[in-house]
Amino acid sequence: MQAGKGLAEQRAIDRNALLEWKRKRVQERRSLWQRIADLALRRQTRAALTLQIVNLRNDLSKTAKDEMKETRQRIFAVSETIRPVLDALRRKTVVASSPLSLVTPLLLGLGLWV
DSSP states (O other): OHHHHHHHHTTSSOHHHHHHHHHHHHHHHHHHHHHHHHHHHHHHHHHHHHHHHHHHHHHHHHHHHHHHHHHHHHHHHHHHHHHHHHHHHHHHOOOOOOHHHHHHHHHHHHTOOO
């Protein structure tokens, strides 16, 4: 910049060209800082969204865990409710076995092959 002033005073370069060059440099710096600010804003937005995603995952996981626990408790309660009925039904049900299963030990005990 100082060299440009010295050259302008010596009329080696046009003063308007020097001012135009300075204006262009200022605009470039302003544009650079604007891009840096935009980038920082986008990074901040990304970090906020990442945090929101993590929080939602944690909430979903906790909700699923609570629902699973509640469902297991309900299943256990229902199974406890129907247990006496199933026990009574089992005592009343006669299970027929195959005749061969009763005869085979008898024949083997007598030394006969089936």
